[in-house]
Amino acid sequence: xxxxxxxxxxxxxxxxxxxxxxxxxxxxxxxxxxxxxxxxxxxxxxxxxxxxxxxxxxxxxxxxxxxxxxxxxxxxxxxxxxxxxxxxxxxxxxxxxxxxxxxxxxxxxxxxxxxxxxx
Amino acid sequence: xxxxxxxxxxxxxxxxxxxxxxxxxxxxxxxxxxxxxxxxxxxxxxxxxxxxxxxxxxxxxxxxxxxxxxxxxxxxxxxxxxxxxxxxxxxxxxxxxxxxxxxxxxxxxxxxxxxxxxxxxxxxxxxxxxxxxxxxxxxxxxxxxxxxxxxxxxxxxxxxxxxxxxxxxxxxxxxxxxxxxxxxxxxxxxxxxxxxxxxxxxxxxxxxxxxxxxxxxxxxxxxxxxxxxxxxxxxxxxxxxxxxxxxxxxxxxxxxxxxxxxxxxxxxxxxxxxxxxxxxxxxxxxxxx
Numbered sequence: 103x104x105x106x107x108x109x110x111x112x113x114x115x116x117x118x119x120x121x122x123x124x125x126x127x128x129x130x131x132x133x134x135x136x137x138x139x140x141x142x143x144x145x146x147x148x149x150x151x152x153x154x155x156x157x158x159x160x161x162x163x164x165x166x167x168x169x170x171x172x173x174x175x176x177x178x179x180x181x182x183x184x185x186x187x188x189x190x191x192x193x194x195x196x197x198x199x200x201x202x203x204x205x206x207x208x209x210x211x212x213x214x215x216x217x218x219x220x221x
Numbered sequence: 222x223x224x225x226x227x228x229x230x231x232x233x234x235x236x237x238x239x240x241x242x243x244x245x246x247x248x249x250x251x252x253x254x255x256x257x258x259x260x261x262x263x264x265x266x267x268x269x270x271x272x273x274x275x276x277x278x279x280x281x282x283x284x285x286x287x288x289x290x291x292x293x294x295x296x297x298x299x300x301x302x303x304x305x306x307x308x309x310x311x312x313x314x315x316x317x318x319x320x321x322x323x324x325x326x327x328x329x330x331x332x333x334x335x336x337x338x339x340x341x342x343x344x345x346x347x348x349x350x351x352x353x354x355x356x357x358x359x360x361x362x363x364x365x366x367x368x369x370x371x372x373x374x375x376x377x378x379x380x381x382x383x384x385x386x387x388x389x390x391x392x393x394x395x396x397x398x399x400x401x402x403x404x405x406x407x408x409x410x411x412x413x414x415x416x417x418x419x420x421x422x423x424x425x426x427x428x429x430x431x432x433x434x435x436x437x438x439x440x441x442x443x444x445x446x447x448x449x450x451x452x453x454x455x456x457x458x459x460x461x462x463x464x465x466x467x468x469x470x471x472x473x474x475x476x477x478x479x480x481x482x483x484x485x486x487x488x489x490x491x492x493x494x495x496x497x498x499x500x501x502x503x504x505x506x507x508x509x510x
Contacts, residue, residue, distance in 0.1 A: 111351055114304070114322035131344055132244050157329065159351050162488045180362065184330045185242070186337025189346065204448055 104150035104220055105131040109140040109166070111158040112184065115205070119153055119182075122209035128216065137161025139170045144177070151219050152179045153212065154199070156190050164194055171198045178219040180212070222407070224372070224509045227399040232256030232374035232389050234342055239387055240336040241443030243380055246304050252379045253387075259373040265388045266291065266320055266363040274316065276354040278364055280336075280347060286392040287331060288317050288335065290328050294356070296383030298464065303381065316356065320388060325354035333402070334444060343398045372396055435480070435489050436447035436467045 107156050108119045113135075120130045134140040138161045144152060146219045150197040152170065156163035163181060170177050171205050181194045200219035203211045236253050243251045259265050264277075266289070274297040279287035286421055292300070298310035301323035311317055316324075327351045340347040353501025357363050366375070370390035378385040450456070460466075468476040478491040 112322045112326040114301070114319055114326045117319065118305070157333070157349070157351055184333030185238075185444065186333045186335075186340070188337075205326075206242065206445065206449065206450060208449065210451075 103129065104129050104216065105129055106171065106216065107143055107147055107149040107152045108133045109134045109152060111135050114217040115155065119212060122212050123216065125209065126213040135162060137166030140166045144170050145173060150178065151216050152177065152181050152219070154181055156181060156187055164197070165191060167194055167199055168196055180215045180219050195205045222400045224396055224400070224412070227396050227403060228258050228372055228374050229256045230403060231339060231342070231395065231399050232376060234338040235335040235389055236376045236387055238338045239331040240378070241445035242331040242334050243327070244443045245445040245449050247381050248469055250381045254377045256374050256376050259375050261371060264364050265367045265373045265375065265390065266372070268361065269386060271363065272356050272358040274324060274350050274354070275357045275366055276324050276330040276350045277388045278328055281350050281475045285507060286370055286390045286395065288332055288390070289388040290385065291388070292324070292380065292385040293383045296380055296385060297469065299381040299383065300324060310344060321354050325352040328352040328354065334450060340400055343395065344402055345398065361463060425497060431471045434469050
């Protein structure tokens with residue numbers, strides 16, 4: 103069981119991710135709707151894992167990823183991307199994201215990715 | 222390649238990607254018609270019944286344009302329910318914020334897939350904005366949503382039994398690039414379809430290694446289903462167990478034969494050498510250019 107910060111601009115995705123993670127025995131300790139909020143919440147909550155959407159308004163997932171990692175190089179971050187964003191996913195992994203899932207995904211996929219990020 | 226042909230090609234790749242993603246939310250409940258080019262000067266949403274739910278995504282690489290998905294309120298509620306794994310939508314006719322967000326997310330995923338397709342056709346990455354989803358009630362709002370795009374296409378769809386429409390607003394720059402990309406592709410294909418002089422390569426060429434592989438069968442899946450395949454899923458192919466397998470040499474179908482075991486490893490016994498100029502290759506079968 104881990105404390106997870108869920109970051110996605112779509113309320114729907116935050117709910118789906120939250121439901122899947124709760125069913126998998128994790129707890130959602132906070133949510134954020136853009137990269138700016140994600141960095142603030144990360145500092146406040148110190149979660150075990152962050153799920154981070156890539157395409158978001160204000161500040162996108164890649165920028166937030168860099169900022170979070172500069173605050174805490176050991177932060178465990180799983181990127182959530184839509185189909186067709188392979189180059190950004192690759193960039194995220196090179197930057198230091200632990201894993202990624204591609205939307206639309208089955209609930210097990212996100213649990214697997216969080217599990218791998220924790221191991 | 223004319224402007225109209227380029228627009229239709231772009232529209233087709235977009236609607237296929239879009240339908241593929243919708244299929245993952247609503248399996249078996251997505252149909253779409255042909256792509257039509259909207260005449261310049263005609264408001265793209267002129268024939269859509271209002272009010273309607275509209276989700277739009279813009280391109281962000283400096284060119285004006287994007288895609289607008291319009292759907293009935295009932296359809297949007299059904300889609301949102303399907304995305305949440307339920308068959309019955311939330312009560313009431315009004316869309317809740319969560320339902321609007323679900324439709325926006327569907328649009329985001331559809332357009333990311335479509336942009337990837339457009340990008341590979343144009344040979345250039347196409348970035349998209351986050352989606353905007355709203356209920357459109359007046360002609361003014363509808364006109365504002367589409368701006369003054371110089372080129373637009375429309376595809377009529379049926380999703381979960383409800384009518385939907387996908388409008389693509391195409392910047393001139395894309396039409397130019399698409400026309401060029403399609404012309405290049407056509408030229409390339411003409412080049413590879415030319416039968417080569419003689420069957421035996423020049424002496425100096427004989428040491429050049431080529432890739433050889435055998436193909437057991439193939440199938441077509443919407444891209445959305447393909448990425449959603451879970452371990453254990455069975456994907457049916459188009460061949461019976463006794464059918465001959467195809468042998469390919471550097472992408473060109475070269476021979477047919479039977480699968481045999483030699484010293485406990487798979488091998489192919491060649492039965493028939495195909496004539497040169499056989500147009501079927503691994504990469505482009507089924508493409509019409």
